[in-house]
Amino acid sequence: MMKLLIGNRNYSTWSLRPWLVLAHFDIPFEDEVLQLAGEGWRETLAARSPTGKVPVLIDGDLVIPETIAIIEYLVDLYPDKAIWPADLRQRAMARAASAEMHSAFQSLRSHAPMNLRAAHPGKVNIDTVGKDLHRLETLLGGLLTQSGGPFLFGEFTAADAMFAPVATRIRTYALPVSDLLNAYVEAIYSLPAFQQWLALALREPWVVDDDEIDVMQGRVKPGTLA
Template sequence: MKLLIANKNYSSWSLRAWLALRAFDIPFEEETLLLNGEGWKEAMLERSPTGQVPVLIDGDLVIPETLAIIEYVADKFPQKHIWPADRATRARARAASAEMHAGFFRLRNSAPMNLRASHPGRVPLDYVADELDRLQKVWGDMLDRSGGPYLAGSFSGVDAMFAPVATRIRVYELPVADFASEYVEAIYALPAFQEWYGEALKEPWVVEQDEIDFIQGKTQ
């Protein structure tokens, strides 16, 4: 299998799919399609049916979309238990993952993933307050049920889906409860995340349109 990803510093969706494979020791190759440089959009369209990443390639099968990738590898490697074994816990994990996939737009758009950055105070809290509250409600409910340190107890697909949001809380120093801060630290402590994070810090590329100054400049 091969996973097409983008710049590790910026690509939150790539991180999700990559973690779902690496954290469970599923063998795969990775190929980076840059989010910058001459002709990068055209190059992306040549390799991805949606013009976006991640994309998983397994033989003749080409799978875009992060949740579809996670579901595919969970089906292909059932012994890895990418989703929780308990039916009710699994249902909650999938529901939370779908909510992450389809929501939290203000939080995602106003606080872009940027692992090399430190931008305390740059996100308007009144703009993201409702979504930050909802995020903590989802995390709190799941952590109370599982006992942590991850949302379903041990690391699973739902944590892969929320990992980029955890980085936003740290990078922008968003105010959250202690249990949420502890969950962020658990994500950062995950060996697979540490591998991605270390490689992101070494990347030489700067993608202007994904930097907070550019994003806020468009809305002012």
């Protein structure tokens, strides 16, 4: 059985993405959490991952780092599952959107880290993420308008897995977005696979200070969050 090495579910956006694809499309796998903080965590990652990062998919003697590479491997391995849209043009658009998510939205990543356990309305300076929010409205809003929702291409695909962490940021920090994008956030949260991940994340005891906005913004000292 394939194994997916992941980081802390509460914080690890890149781990969430392939995990959702595997879980939603009923692909047999098991996962293992590798800590993203604590004594020796970097050494542990370096010993288990070719890049020193997560996620990593292990299939026999094949070791695949990087989220998009993992997703494309699953597409090739399970061609009968609609991981990408069936239509050629829509598939190209889904891959383009996913690639943009992979390389862009740096302000949103930096100023509004994923934190599934938290609710931090008003703690993100909208001026710092405004450009990214505008691009999300254009990109996701356009795709949702074309498809009619509830997901970017009607049914859930890998493109939605790529943008699922964005949906969590919108909710955690109560970011100002359109009704269309708020409905998309609700669709992501209603997905059974996402609910599985969320339930596990909420039970995690670990804190990663680097991803806690109160620590990042100096309201709380590192090492003091329970």
